[in-house]
Structures are given as structure tokens and as C-alpha cells.
Amino acid sequence: MKLCTRTTNTIDADELRTLLIDAANELTGGESRLLEARLPWDGYPILLADAEYHPVLVSFDPINSQAALLNGLRATEQVATALPWLNQVYDALQKQLRPPRLMVVSYDPPPGAEALLAGCPDLKLFGYKIVRIRQEAGLLLEPVVTGRDACSDAAPEPEAPLATRQERPRTGPVALPTLSDEEKNYFRQL
Numbered sequence: 001m002k003l004c005t006r007t008t009n010t011i012d013a014d015e016l017r018t019l020l021i022d023a024a025n026e027l028t029g030g031e032s033r034l035l036e037a038r039l040p041w042d043g044y045p046i047l048l049a050d051a052e053y054h055p056v057l058v059s060f061d062p063i064n065s066q067a068a069l070l071n072g073l074r075a076t077e078q079v080a081t082a083l084p085w086l087n088q089v090y091d092a093l094q095k096q097l098r099p100p101r102l103m104v105v106s107y108d109p110p111p112g113a114e115a116l117l118a119g120c121p122d123l124k125l126f127g128y129k130i131v132r133i134r135q136e137a138g139l140l141l142e143p144v145v146t147g148r149d150a151c152s153d154a155a156p157e158p159e160a161p162l163a164t165r166q167e168r169p170r171t172g173p174v175a176l177p178t179l180s181d182e183e184k185n186y187f188r189q190l
Contacts (some may be wrong), residue, residue, distance in 0.1 A: 043071030056099035065106030
């Protein structure tokens with residue numbers, strides 16, 4: 001039996017969205033939950049909750065890496081602002097006040113990727129390749145590494161356990177009024 005495989009860079013946004021949702025656990029680094037497959041903002045990013053119940057935004061564009069980055073940054077600001085209300089709608093967030101992590105997926109890295117990664121610890125950039133086997137498509141995600149990361153001969157330092165990490169200062173209102181059913185429906189439609 002002959003197996004026919006090929007890579008391609010042509011894909012539409014809806015097919016890429018489906019493949020990214022399927023690869024959500026690989027993007028977040030663990031078990032994740034899909035909260036919204038298509039947020040109603042530019043680029044229609046994906047909203048996930050990671051294994052630690054923190055929000056994760058996945059912004060992508062099959063062609064334009066700069067658009068994926070800019071749309072993701074705007075969506076991150078919008079989610080961070082609305083997080084107290086989103087916590088009331090999505091139980092999977094478990095009342096998090098930490099701003100979302102941003103994952104940007106594009107065919108090529110956006111301009112200035114090295115400086116962006118150095119200055120934004122909650123930003124992860126991924127390149128992708130589409131692998132087709134017969135008529136089925138698969139996604140090969142490749143993290144974008146900086147020149148410093150690629151040339152490093154030293155073993156990377158292990159990441160500190162969550163209990164010893166310093167959390168960002170929590171900001172936002174201490175208590176919010178509960179949302180009515182109509183308000184909850186509104187935020188679900190975002």
C-alpha cells in the first residue's frame with residue numbers, strides 16, 4: 001500500500017480554525033477547554049482555558065502574520081477588560097483575574113518576532129505547516145524561537161513550580177454584581 005503525503009501552505013481560515021481547535025492541548029501545553037471557537041473581534045480568535053484554568057487566546061491568520069499578531073493583541077486587551085464578567089459566564093475559568101496568554105499562529109513569524117518574544121513573556125508565536133495525507137489535513141506546529149534560544153548550548157533552566165512562581169498583582173474589582181440571564185446570554189454571544 002502506498003501512502004501519499006504532501007505539505008501545503010494553502011488553507012482557508014475556517015479549516016485552520018478547525019485544526020487549531022483540534023490542537024488546543026498542544027498549544028496550551030496540557031489539557032485545555034474550548035470556551036469560544038470564534039470570538040466576534042477582528043480575526044475571530046479562539047478562547048480556551050488551559051489546565052490551570054487561565055484564559056488563553058489563539059489568534060491566527062493563514063497568510064498575514066502581522067494581522068494575526070495585531071488582532072490577538074487587541075483581543076487580549078478586550079478579554080482582560082471583560083474578564084470579571086467572563087468569569088461569571090465560563091465556569092472553566094474558575095474566577096481568574098490574570099490576563100489571558102496569547103498564542104499567535106501564522107505561516108511565517110511576524111516582523112520583530114525576537115523583540116516581541118523577549119518583551120512579552122505571555123506571548124507564544126507558532127509557525128505552521130499543513131500536512132495532507134490522502135484527503136485528510138493535519139497541522140504541524142513549530143514554536144518560533146529567538147536567535148538566543150536557538151544558539152544556546154546550555155541546558156534550559158527548569159520552570160519553577162506554580163506554587164513558587166510570583167503571580168502578577170491581581171487587579172480589578174473585588175466583587176461584582178451577578179449577571180442576569182440576559183446579560184449572561186449577551187456575553188456568551190461575544
